[in-house]
Amino acid sequence: MTVTERLYYSDSHLIEFEARVVDVADRVSGWTALILDRTAFYPTGGGQPSDTGTLNGARVVECIDDGDKGVLHLIQGVAPARDAIVRGRVDWSRRLDHMQQHTGQHILSQAFVTMFNAPTRGFRVLEASCEIDVELKNPATEIIERAVELANNVVWEDRAITIRNVTPDQAAELPLRKEPAREGDLRLIEIEDFDLTPCGGTHAYRTGEVGMIAVRSWERARGLTRIEFVAGVRALADYRKANKSAREVAALFSTGRDDAPQLAAQMVAEHKELNRRIRVLEEVAAGADAEKLLADARDGVVLHVFEGRAAESLKKVAHALIAHPNTIALLASRDKDTARLVFARSGDASGDMSALMREACAMLEGRGGGKPDLAQGGGKNVDKL
Numbered sequence: 001m002t003v004t005e006r007l008y009y010s011d012s013h014l015i016e017f018e019a020r021v022v023d024v025a026d027r028v029s030g031w032t033a034l035i036l037d038r039t040a041f042y043p044t045g046g047g048q049p050s051d052t053g054t055l056n057g058a059r060v061v062e063c064i065d066d067g068d069k070g071v072l073h074l075i076q077g078v079a080p081a082r083d084a085i086v087r088g089r090v091d092w093s094r095r096l097d098h099m100q101q102h103t104g105q106h107i108l109s110q111a112f113v114t115m116f117n118a119p120t121r122g123f124r125v126l127e128a129s130c131e132i133d134v135e136l137k138n139p140a141t142e143i144i145e146r147a148v149e150l151a152n153n154v155v156w157e158d159r160a161i162t163i164r165n166v167t168p169d170q171a172a173e174l175p176l177r178k179e180p181a182r183e184g185d186l187r188l189i190e191i192e193d194f195d196l197t198p199c200g201g202t203h204a205y206r207t208g209e210v211g212m213i214a215v216r217s218w219e220r221a222r223g224l225t226r227i228e229f230v231a232g233v234r235a236l237a238d239y240r241k242a243n244k245s246a247r248e249v250a251a252l253f254s255t256g257r258d259d260a261p262q263l264a265a266q267m268v269a270e271h272k273e274l275n276r277r278i279r280v281l282e283e284v285a286a287g288a289d290a291e292k293l294l295a296d297a298r299d300g301v302v303l304h305v306f307e308g309r310a311a312e313s314l315k316k317v318a319h320a321l322i323a324h325p326n327t328i329a330l331l332a333s334r335d336k337d338t339a340r341l342v343f344a345r346s347g348d349a350s351g352d353m354s355a356l357m358r359e360a361c362a363m364l365e366g367r368g369g370g371k372p373d374l375a376q377g378g379g380k381n382v383d384k385l
Helices: 092-116 141-156 168-172 233-252 257-295 311-322 353-363
Strands: 016-026 032-036 053-055 058-065 071-076 085-090 120-125 130-134 161-166 186-191 195-198 213-221 224-231 301-307 328-335 338-345 366-371 374-379
Touching (some): 085 092, 092 130, 092 141, 092 195, 092 233, 141 213, 141 224, 161 168, 224 233, 233 257, 311 374, 338 353, 338 366, 353 374
Antiparallel strands (some): 016 032, 016 085, 032 071, 058 071, 130 224, 186 195, 213 224, 328 338, 338 374
16 A cells, blocks of 8 residues: 655645655556656645646646555656656646635635625535535625625735644644544644634645635536636736726727626616617507508418518518418518518418428428417528528
């Protein structure tokens, strides 16, 4: 049995180390998996992705926790031999990002417990943001922002973060935020006068390293409140992106960034009103078209091919036509390289419009369907209209 000494347990800021290769195995992916006697690389686990970096210059693309066997280091490139002494280097920018997100999660989760007795039931570090699932009753933006404010105060107070290794009996006497997920001795992460929880991840020395915590969105999910947040470098990147979008929107209105939401809301209201007026005018126009078409109808059957009419426009004319008794409307439109069809009949007229539509669409090399009194479809063989 091989056990890898996990150097990140005692120092999450350690990014360079030397170790001995104790096992080498080829993987199905074509990469080579190394097990070292000691490592500073954090393997995927606890909602946190693994570290990446190099071993003697060879790229470490992922690390996997293989339990009692140790930590598997997946190598891209020439792998060192068994018993070789290698020098490892962890990608610091990735480590710093994950430390900020994971430490930020501890702080934010405890803030929800402190203010609303709402424990966290799930945590995930995603590519651009993070998620926690919280047992928060009656969630609202104002409530969530109160917890975020407390969390950021803890960040800016730059409190010390320490590691405590305790036995199960000692842990049983401590006010842990959550129950341990494993048996045996525990590694506890303690945020000064704020949080104490068992965890095997990487964390900052002090809360100030987290920088800040910001919530991007929240939603109800599986009986919990799922909160999307960012911390540290991700919070800065998210601000830059949001600020750029806000300034670009404001430029469309020729106004300042902070005035854009009010102008956008005003434009949306005006747009809705204009659409309402357009619908009214379309109904009037459809009625006028229907009157003209009825004048040329033969035995109550209206046949007409429009140019450039959308399907909705055809339906409006069809509805206006079949408002008249004993009327069948067979309407079509040439819309560039597409033929559109709408067939309809009044309630007292005979005929299965759906069956007729399927036959017509077969001729047009398209498809369509509907009900016996109204059907629509189309195809690409416009010459067959």
